[in-house]
Amino acid sequence: MSGPKSNGWLKVVGLGPGPEDWLTPEARRDLAEATDLVGYFPYVERVPPGDQVRHASDNRVELDRARFALDLAAQGRRVAVVSGGDPGIFAMAAAIFEALDDPDAPKAWRAVHLSVDPGVSAMQAAAARAGAPLGHDFCAISLSDNLKPWEVVLRRLRLAAEADFVIALYNPISKARPWQLGAAFDALRDIRAPETPIVLGRAIGRPDEELTVTTLGEVRAEQADMRTLVIIGASHTRLVARADGGRWVYTPRHYRG
Amino acid sequence: MSGPKSNGWLKVVGLGPGPEDWLTPEARRDLAEATDLVGYFPYVERVPPGDQVRHASDNRVELDRARFALDLAAQGRRVAVVSGGDPGIFAMAAAIFEALDDPDAPKAWRAVHLSVDPGVSAMQAAAARAGAPLGHDFCAISLSDNLKPWEVVLRRLRLAAEADFVIALYNPISKARPWQLGAAFDALRDIRAPETPIVLGRAIGRPDEELTVTTLGEVRAEQADMRTLVIIGASHTRLVARADGGRWVYTPRHYRG
The missing domain is CATH 3.30.950.10 (Tetrapyrrole methylase, C-terminal domain)
Structure with missing residues (x-):
């Protein structure tokens, strides 16, 4: 691909503490509209079934996962980075911004349409x-x-x-x-x-x-x-x-x- | 009525910061199943339309509101006390427990089936x-x-x-x-x-x-x-x-x- 596609996005999605009863309608919709799910494997497993490509990874590789997700979104994919609880509280949102803040970060990452879906925290x-x-x-x-x-x-x-x-x-x-x-x-x-x-x-x-x-x-x-x-x-x-x-x-x- | 009815309940329900997109399925269901909504008037107004009796009150009367809600629930009503954001964070949940903790509280209040629905806080x-x-x-x-x-x-x-x-x-x-x-x-x-x-x-x-x-x-x-x-x-x-x-x-x- 020859540069960022404007239809790609990256949403950092909070799944809440577990039950679908605590999953916000916003999070549910963004998960359903994503082409790719990126996250720690127990969280990726928790996402309701769908056609999305699932990229599950191990714990403690948050920054690698963030870079991978930004790359995918910069290629035009719709990427949901999934996090337990609220992604803004001791979770994946900070890792995404750390990756973006790297002086060596590819310029295409800066053009990614990026947002955060809050959730109920533990x-x-x-x-x-x-x-x-x-x-x-x-x-x-x-x-x-x-x-x-x-x-x-x-x-x-x-x-x-x-x-x-x-x-x-x-x-x-x-x-x-x-x-x-x-x-x-x-x-x-x-x-x-x-x-x-x-x-x-x-x-x-x-x-x-x-x-x-x-x-x-x-x-x-x-x-x-x-x-x-x-x-x-x-x-x-x-x-x-x-x-x-x-x-x-x-x-x-x-x-x- | 001659004492608490076991089918009454009191749920302290967090509406989140505003949009229905951030209202959890649990909160939506509990609001729909309530017979009575109790809360500060802008929050009561925000609840999706339904048959519930709406008891809206002014700001700064949290303890009166809590007592009123406990009375209704002890009479067998299904009462949703509505709060913006998360009811557990600077909101109505603490006021309910303060009312319950009063040494002069009616014994019937202690028998009320009570729970708290968390929500996205501001x-x-x-x-x-x-x-x-x-x-x-x-x-x-x-x-x-x-x-x-x-x-x-x-x-x-x-x-x-x-x-x-x-x-x-x-x-x-x-x-x-x-x-x-x-x-x-x-x-x-x-x-x-x-x-x-x-x-x-x-x-x-x-x-x-x-x-x-x-x-x-x-x-x-x-x-x-x-x-x-x-x-x-x-x-x-x-x-x-x-x-x-x-x-x-x-x-x-x-x-x-």
């Missing part, structure tokens, strides 16, 4: 099942130290606790990162009370979803896995009895400090 | 239009000092800037709170560089949406109104040229500190 799904833990000021931190030094993670956790934010932790633990979540809980125990509510939302929205409500004093890192989203309450986050005997977790809108 | 819509500014660790702060002291807001802003979070500001400005956003920008200018990218996403998803990309050095509070979501970049947030001459804003996943 913290929102976990929060909805738990009650309303994100009802007041909060922060979201990726606990992975693959892309930033662990000292930065620890410093952010401490400042977030000092600021009395509710804290949502993405990527809390994996086989390659077994000790970081325990270290994070320990750091927070220096600042927050043992009664602080903790939500562990595992695979929320999937058939095997599990919700655990516990406290900072009692939680153990082994209760989480790589499919878990962790929410740590602020000082005024509260528990309320559920009709079924469990407990809701919510953070009041009011704050007296 | 920061995600603004981020998607701007690129990927929330691609790294971030926080969300409501700038309103109606529900917390201004000193708490300022302290959180300073700690968030020290932690080098991307910062999303909800409720940045209103007629009753005209100076707070300017004061927030001033506080951040003490810590962050003037080149720090700023996104102003006004009514994103609505027909009159407007996206402004500027910098901390240049932004003025008067550029925002009560329908604006403000995003302030971290130290490594970057700008990339768009095909149309504008600029994308994104925050790389990598961070060197």
Whole structure:
């Protein structure tokens, strides 16, 4: 082909946390109109059946995947880069712009019609099942130290606790990162009370979803896995009895400090 | 009626930022199955036409609205409490649990079948239009000092800037709170560089949406109104040229500190 075709596009599409019930109509339409699906294989598998060419790749090759997708779109293909949750939150959208921002990036990439479809992110799904833990000021931190030094993670956790934010932790633990979540809980125990509510939302929205409500004093890192989203309450986050005997977790809108 | 009916329910439903294109299938179904819609009037008006009884109320009466909705559900009605964006993020879900948590709350409220439908929040819509500014660790702060002291807001802003979070500001400005956003920008200018990218996403998803990309050095509070979501970049947030001459804003996943 002799240059970019104007009918090609690249859309970074958020699939939400899993069920089609949380897939927006915009995302569904863009997936259906795509000629090519590009993404981490479990996300590509999750896209409803269709005629699209499926380019599934492994984890941790986000930048290669972004370049491949930009190339396809520059050739005139309609490319949906699929991401779990919201592609703008710890997901593929940033990788696409990193590829585009490379000084050596082909000029044709800049001409690609590019857009991002937001979606429901994992913290929102976990929060909805738990009650309303994100009802007041909060922060979201990726606990992975693959892309930033662990000292930065620890410093952010401490400042977030000092600021009395509710804290949502993405990527809390994996086989390659077994000790970081325990270290994070320990750091927070220096600042927050043992009664602080903790939500562990595992695979929320999937058939095997599990919700655990516990406290900072009692939680153990082994209760989480790589499919878990962790929410740590602020000082005024509260528990309320559920009709079924469990407990809701919510953070009041009011704050007296 | 002589007590709670088991067929009643209360669902706190997120409408997303505006267009039906961002309304999840779950939310659409729950709205259609409700007998009663309860909410701030612009949100109730936004619900697709149907037979539901519409109970629209004014702003700033969230707790009264929550009690009214719990009463209706305890009487056996199917009640959708509607909220813009995600009801769990600076919206109605926390107010429902506050009402339920009142020691004087009627016992019948505890028996109500209660759930929360997550939705796309304003920061995600603004981020998607701007690129990927929330691609790294971030926080969300409501700038309103109606529900917390201004000193708490300022302290959180300073700690968030020290932690080098991307910062999303909800409720940045209103007629009753005209100076707070300017004061927030001033506080951040003490810590962050003037080149720090700023996104102003006004009514994103609505027909009159407007996206402004500027910098901390240049932004003025008067550029925002009560329908604006403000995003302030971290130290490594970057700008990339768009095909149309504008600029994308994104925050790389990598961070060197």
